[in-house]
Amino acid sequence: MADLRLTDLHGSLTDRALNSMNFLNEISHHYPDAISLAAGRPTEEHFDLDDVHAYLRRFADHLREQGHDEPAVRRTILQYGRTKGIVHDLIARNLEVDEDILVEPESIVVTVGCQEAMLLTLRALRRDPADLLLAFSPSYVGITGAARLVDLPVVSVAEDDDLAVVVKSVRADGRRPRACYVMPDFANPSGLSLDLAARKRLLEVAAEQDLLLLEDNPYGLFPADGVDRMPTLKALDTDRRVVYLGSFAKTGLPGARVGYVVADQTVEAPDGSIGRLADELSKIKSMVTVNTSPVAQAVIGGKLLANDFSLVAANRRERQIYAANLRAITDGLAARFPGGEISWTVPSGGFFVVVTVPFPVDDVLLEKSAHEYGVLWTPMSHFYDGDTPIHALRLSCSSVTPTEIEVALDRLAALITDELVLSGAGKLDL
């Protein structure tokens, strides 16, 4: 007899959201020789262990320049630290330089990656069973998973839904939409971006409906060649409607696991005193991770200092890699599927291309692809609620070489051609 039964544990553990991440990781471990167009991890092309040492030293020097004596420098980097973090001021300068976002450092909580930022925010917002989170569909599995951990239902908003109508409808049912999660730039998984008008409209709806927006922006620094970056929702936000979820995983160093949340919203206590949402999130953080590793923060702080606070500048080479790879994928798809039966998005940046096919794409097909064709990708079904079959898959351009992309697309084309024949869905015009 086992010590515990899964059905006695928290419901999230049998939920698809928590198991999908696991399944996708396991597949890639089982087929290490398959080429992965699945992983959304950043390129390792310019990884350098010496950078870590240099950034740590740079941050220590910065503390000395700020007037810290040696014991204080050591204490800041090596001891338990401030719950809200020790590089919040450097992050505020980065946001000003790269994003035209002006926030007080005290509105920033430095987190263990953007994932913890999501968890803290959803934990704070979820009070009772009437609460729910709105999220544009398809949505990032990390937000769905975090919502599951705090028993917060996620209501999907389709791309062409009117958000205001959805908000009114759930409210009419006596439910309380606490926020709407959105990734406006080169979204994971769709690869799509909101244009400026859509951003402004979203902020208007948020104001009209008194709704918070949770803006997640891991890929914004990576537009395609010739594409200009768009202002973030937070940069356009004049009304503290936007909680901004920040990540350094793609722009700083994934191994540091440092992210942050900008939560400048005011919070009124029952005694009438006014605080900041950031300070409420900090209280929760004190019971989740206590504080983000100051050693890891020092690495990110050093990188910000070494690049005059601009991660745009620090990521010039990475941006070129991603832009070239993204073009290689969309050009490669066009070369292999000239007939029109297969379609794909042509994103204006980021890591992801979505390929739509005339047959359902599920985990069984992924396993077959890995085993028989040697190529990994992500079934789009992982990013949707419900059991409707999804006829699409996600390709990622971020951690492969152009040569690997060519081979991977050949393999993918072979799989798709075979599946079309098997499914009788049509023949490719080859």
Added chain:
Amino acid sequence: MADLRLTDLHGSLTDRALNSMNFLNEISHHYPDAISLAAGRPTEEHFDLDDVHAYLRRFADHLREQGHDEPAVRRTILQYGRTKGIVHDLIARNLEVDEDILVEPESIVVTVGCQEAMLLTLRALRRDPADLLLAFSPSYVGITGAARLVDLPVVSVAEDDDLAVVVKSVRADGRRPRACYVMPDFANPSGLSLDLAARKRLLEVAAEQDLLLLEDNPYGLFPADGVDRMPTLKALDTDRRVVYLGSFAKTGLPGARVGYVVADQTVEAPDGSIGRLADELSKIKSMVTVNTSPVAQAVIGGKLLANDFSLVAANRRERQIYAANLRAITDGLAARFPGGEISWTVPSGGFFVVVTVPFPVDDVLLEKSAHEYGVLWTPMSHFYDGDTPIHALRLSCSSVTPTEIEVALDRLAALITDELVLSGAGKLDL
């Protein structure tokens, strides 16, 4: 009007547990010149920034010795990593060397400090409103806070309660005790330890009552002079009754924020397949922090490697400091309070001494102590549920010098003497 109301947010945010940590931190920021016998942080005496660089290099060399090529070494330390961690095997060896605990590395999840280990475990165990956690009282505020975040009530077990009786009683009420939290070695805040008989009895009750024990062991490596270390519950556990919560904050490096949980319990899924609790915790972790910073793990891994896996060996100097400071506090109290109106614990190790006085000790008195007497300590009321006045305070010996202890005790004695007069509770026999 504020953007949000505190009463619209999660209930934990107005709970004492989450606010007490905050209050105690704020007091110490407001009175930076007060001597702190409050902070439980480790000594900074032997902090050395060069160690971080050396440990990182040592871990990288270890990966090379294991056959990793340079891209794999860089990837392991700098890229996103395995959810369960990258130093799990080194931790298993440390547990064997220092604790005689034999566990498979796959039963270990490396966490962002012990706090995340608690949160993951409680999140997994809490399924529905009938669930509760038992905890010996007074209890560490971190476990209470984590329980609040997952809406898991904590039922206090008094030191002299029979745990079996408590378990039966809550079960008779239709409630489900999911585990009992215990810190058997030099507990925070009581400073007390369980003797061998009490440990064995606890394991017997756990077996009889089919109850998990959550063993938290941050201080076990720091017995007082001449005191032998006791076996942990996990070392005595032949039946997978104990989930072991591990911390490197006091024995490794606080600024790394690395801890772990040993969860070797088996878990049966509805389809009859058997997994490990560690793998369920890992699924939750993937939605809390994704993975513990590999850079931070590498620092701890390097320290373990540099000390042949023994943190007992690595902490010889720190142990001496704590033992000497602990003696300085208890001797200092004896010298200042010879009359018997004031009593205190004489722990056999760890960081904490509890002083019992004939008047209630609350946050107002702490503020007065900080402001007028220049000494900080922790009201024991923070470690109890309910509003019963508590006549005790906690002193910590870990981050002060012997000279500071003498001055701090003089100031504390002045406060206590004045309070005794004010409260009319009696005069000191000075």
